Amino acid sequence: MKLVEAIIRPEKLEPLKDAFLKYKINGLNVRQVLGCGNQHGWTAHNRGTSVIMNMIPKIEIKIVVADEKVEDTIKVIMDVARTGEIGDGKIFVKSVEECIRIRTGERGDVAL
Amino acid sequence: MKLVEAIIRPEKLEPLKDAFLKYKINGLNVRQVLGCGNQHGWTAHNRGTSVIMNMIPKIEIKIVVADEKVEDTIKVIMDVARTGEIGDGKIFVKSVEECIRIRTGERGDVAL
Amino acid sequence: MKLVEAIIRPEKLEPLKDAFLKYKINGLNVRQVLGCGNQHGWTAHNRGTSVIMNMIPKIEIKIVVADEKVEDTIKVIMDVARTGEIGDGKIFVKSVEECIRIRTGERGDVAL
Amino acid sequence: MINSGDVAFVLICTMLVFFMTPGLAMFYGGMVRRKNTVNTLMSVVFCCGLAIVMWFAFGYSLAFAPDAGGFGFIGDLSYAFFNNTSSTEAGFYAANIPSALFAIFQLVFCIITPAIIVGSLSGRMKFPAIFVFVAFWLLLVYYPLAHMVWGEGGLILGLGAVDFAGGNVIHISSGVSGLVACIILGSRKGYGIQAYHPHNIPLFFIGGSILWAGWFAFNGGCALGANGLAVQAVTNSVISSGAAMLTWMLIETVLFKKVTVMGAVTGAIVGLVAITPAAGFVPFWSALIIGGLVSPICFTAMTVIKQKFGYDDALDAFGCHGIGGIWGGIATGLFAQTAINPVAQWNGLVFGDTQLITAQLMAICISVLYSGAMTALIMFVLKKVMKVRVSPEEEALGLDISEHSEEAYPAFSGIDQ
Amino acid sequence: MINSGDVAFVLICTMLVFFMTPGLAMFYGGMVRRKNTVNTLMSVVFCCGLAIVMWFAFGYSLAFAPDAGGFGFIGDLSYAFFNNTSSTEAGFYAANIPSALFAIFQLVFCIITPAIIVGSLSGRMKFPAIFVFVAFWLLLVYYPLAHMVWGEGGLILGLGAVDFAGGNVIHISSGVSGLVACIILGSRKGYGIQAYHPHNIPLFFIGGSILWAGWFAFNGGCALGANGLAVQAVTNSVISSGAAMLTWMLIETVLFKKVTVMGAVTGAIVGLVAITPAAGFVPFWSALIIGGLVSPICFTAMTVIKQKFGYDDALDAFGCHGIGGIWGGIATGLFAQTAINPVAQWNGLVFGDTQLITAQLMAICISVLYSGAMTALIMFVLKKVMKVRVSPEEEALGLDISEHSEEAYPAFSGIDQ
């Protein structure tokens, strides 16, 4: 089992959810994070003072999938979340040792 | 060392904290996430229009424990957080390579 | 590649960001979490009733770095975030199998 | 004679006092956990709808129409649907404003009273039960009490007791009812063990501010004209609220070395509660005393007494309004001066007369007993006929979703769905 | 004769009604997604600045100066820059208040009207386009319409139709304009498939409360004096809003078994919309009917009709104000009584006269057609000369950043930067 963790632009969540639906990837969870990388934020104007928002709101998605679905999942994310501009985000893949469905106690890939 | 990461119903956090206290599991951190899985949310009524909240607020708990305590921790979570209804959530176990207590610089299991 | 995950005091984020800038660690993301450990919160007064805030707001930082930069990163965090008082937080190191830059599709260390 | 200055004043006061009920909703709403926010707003604000329609249909008549039967207990139905109520001619209660204006001015008081009670019941009562409770409470407690205290031929009026802007009818009745109802309803899950953190202090603050400013219209408007009495009432209210805020801050400083917004604003509010019955009867200097003392009194009630008896008066409707109102009623008996307002037949105790304080104590007792007993009755019957309390699961989940399928901040996370 | 009571009343009403426009901004702002909050606040509140300056420079004159040309369509420029407008002497429209007071009282109505339209256009229109739209809308729709309905020698006034506080000029015109503009603008991305969750119900609630309380000043103030008519108007407004809130709650209970804050407050608001044209003409009992029926009418419009035709009236400016205003105009034709207000030349239909209802229907038709046609014209020209709609990327990103580079809650996460 792998955890696919993607940091994406907030406005890409909606299309991504739709894409996942099509590809039958249906378990995921998301949260808001602030991120910085190459993208240095946009300029806000605060009563005349220009200030840079240098941590930018991003969405972090976590999807745990069976090993064989990892590349598909990555592909879906790449297709939808890419704009080609700095700030598109990253995908990180980590290994997950065990998954348990609380409702039933099932373990392993069936629990996803 | 393992990271036990559980996605649970928000209303289960309070009883879970009490249970952990009893079992002397005292280091943890939590945050709010939105999740979707088999549970498709509840219906809200918005000036007459029914809309489905299809991402549901959940709580994500992270607990890093020594290897031998993993099963106990899972058990506590299963006992408290299970309602038997769809939406109870998942537990994921991942391996952690190192843990450092910032205050003292201690490493390994003693730092937990 | 490793993920360095640090739980720190909220007021330490600003100095830490500055420190990272100096050390040219420039990709990271942060979020707010509530944590408990040895520190049991501070006392709030609520219309005369003293209540303990026993989950305390903390900031969780995630930085994915190449293997050889892990110790440097830890050092920077330790230097900046330590106050010596209970509640300074923890650093967890986990292994990351793959990293992909969404914008370009690059993989591995270059994508960081 | 109807005159435009008085009409302007009472009309505007009506608007400002009306605004207090949503203000109370915010005040309460900010203090509850996030998951009960919508339920709290709703439980307060629906009173606007219900109390208006009931008042128009029969409530006003039961409270202010000529006495039915001569017991001084309830009015007859001659004013139902605002019959014999005119927007151009004066009525029995005030010669200088039209009777319809008197009717809607009294209405805004009737709206906020049951809304106060809701604070005691927060976080565990089913919304339909609250709805039915308020309907019957208005019918069985508010209208009779208003008639007894203010109505033509009313019982308590006959005692010689005075109540300028509703200490008995509004604050004591709602506070005591809140206490009784919350005991019968039972505590929230985990009460006494857990901390209930407020979720939004600025929202609480906005509500508290609306209450504070609106209260000047509340007390001032009860002069039913833009006259010296109104000035007296507003001035007293200003002084009392300021003094009470300072003493609350003093208590917090002494006990905790820190002052809180929640404390300071609560102080101002109890200062206003206390001055309510007294505002148009007492001299300025006494407002300083009334306000200065109400904070320690209410603080004690909300900490020591509540803890000791273990009832779960969630947002302190009893601690603020019940206790503060009783102190205000007593203070009126201490400091009232017939020279300020000849409606008071005797001076207060500090000026040597004992009749007024006796009458005040009797009026308070009647109010406490009557509203307490009737509330108990309503709650017991309600428990028999409908589900009054949410299930433990619903309580844990939060009443916003369980009772209203509506969250307070659905898209606040910035995550669109 | 100018008298201080009337001046006091109208001045204070001016202040309270002015407060309604920011209130509307909050009402709307709470209902949108977090990423469009600032844009929504801004789109409403800039109307204060623009409408004030335009009104002072020429708007007041075009609306209320003596008829230019005698067609009853627009005023001349004799009141431009408040010429011939005095803070001490009465003018043509009211003998009891100074003409400058009349001018600013009318101004606050002129401010809120375009602000209402913005609710239909939420979440997709470029801010500069909104700015230009409002400027031309005031010029081409509001001033002429105000002149026709209220101005000296106005066309619609000549029909014998009545409109107490702006059913035609304010609610129908803004609602219909919102509908037409939102159709021409096109729907938000994903409309019909996606749910648009509000981001802050307490903010919506604060705004709704300000509207509710302010509306009493809105309708009452239109009596232009602290007199019986003002009392009549306020009393009717109270009753209608209460009744409408209850029936909206009833609908929700029947359909969903749950009531929501958003529903209950919306109910109160449409109750106020409906009573607006009628407030100073109808008897109290009819307010119960007017308010009681407006909720099912508007509810149907906002669900069945909107869904059927598929237009994206985002925050229901048409559903609330357009439909509610039309119902109010008709209801005035049904229930008005000359005995209450002799400005109405005939009684309403339920009292046997047919002339008034005919005049009302004609007035409504003129308002609908005129404002609809002019809005379409403005929008079409605007589309030719400037970018009216944001790009899909900007829409997805949110208009706060794309149009204003300003977030609503930049540091709310508690993470300092």
Next chain:
Amino acid sequence: MINSGDVAFVLICTMLVFFMTPGLAMFYGGMVRRKNTVNTLMSVVFCCGLAIVMWFAFGYSLAFAPDAGGFGFIGDLSYAFFNNTSSTEAGFYAANIPSALFAIFQLVFCIITPAIIVGSLSGRMKFPAIFVFVAFWLLLVYYPLAHMVWGEGGLILGLGAVDFAGGNVIHISSGVSGLVACIILGSRKGYGIQAYHPHNIPLFFIGGSILWAGWFAFNGGCALGANGLAVQAVTNSVISSGAAMLTWMLIETVLFKKVTVMGAVTGAIVGLVAITPAAGFVPFWSALIIGGLVSPICFTAMTVIKQKFGYDDALDAFGCHGIGGIWGGIATGLFAQTAINPVAQWNGLVFGDTQLITAQLMAICISVLYSGAMTALIMFVLKKVMKVRVSPEEEALGLDISEHSEEAYPAFSGIDQ
């Protein structure tokens, strides 16, 4: 002669102006970082309690009682505890309202003035120090200045300078005191390097709206009656605020191609500041100029000047109130007309008289110097006797927890504990 219209007007204005202080707390509270929210609310709102009690005890007397010693500097104690102040009889300052009403109307001005200063000190001053600072500031700056400008036999009054609603006493004094105090206090940590993002724009917006609407009562009420002067003042205030909002938006458009809510609302507020001293003296058309120019003036102060000198006027109390108030005082000297208000002994400069502008400049200088010097004195003494500034750790942690042990949104995360 006391008349109900004037009493109604001034009483209601008192209530609305009182509401401005909590409004200011929200305005400021929304602009600070989340971790300083409670501290900001508290630092503003405690002024209500403290200023009320001090005013009642001796402040009113020092400001408005007959001159003590004949220097025109301070009043005597004959009005202490509202002695010789009646709720039914008129006093020296107004023949048409009771003296107690005059006293509480003046009080609400005295409440908001120190609260404005707090904006300059945000985020780094210990709360006990703020408390003591405000107490002494009222005693040493406000009461004397009010006496000099408005009091019977006051010094500045004697110069022939005019100040309709408090340009000198309120805005200049608070703005300059803010500047001086913030320089002595020192900048916030990281000032100049770091961005301080506001945490809640809607809260800022709610506060700004309350200020805007309340300001009409602020300026209008200073006519002390519902008369032509009140109408003049309110009309001017409306025009000036609208114009200033538009020019601020223009500046932002030119410089950044985007307009912000924070900018637009700030524009309206400085427009109100500028018109404050002028409102009852100048013709309508000049309000357009006064408001239109104040935005570029204050904008420059808040960007160029502040940056150049590097002082940390956190929420721009000096930039808005100090600078805006000075411009308003000068503008009064330019545009005042004796025909509008005979209290002005000469016309303004644009009408050819030079005496008024000279007097205005002198009055401004005295206000600036006096309040600046006294504030410096208070701050220096304070620094000697108590801890004035929080430690760097406390500053980083946030003053909500360090000073009040109270968070603004403890349970907002939805995570119950």
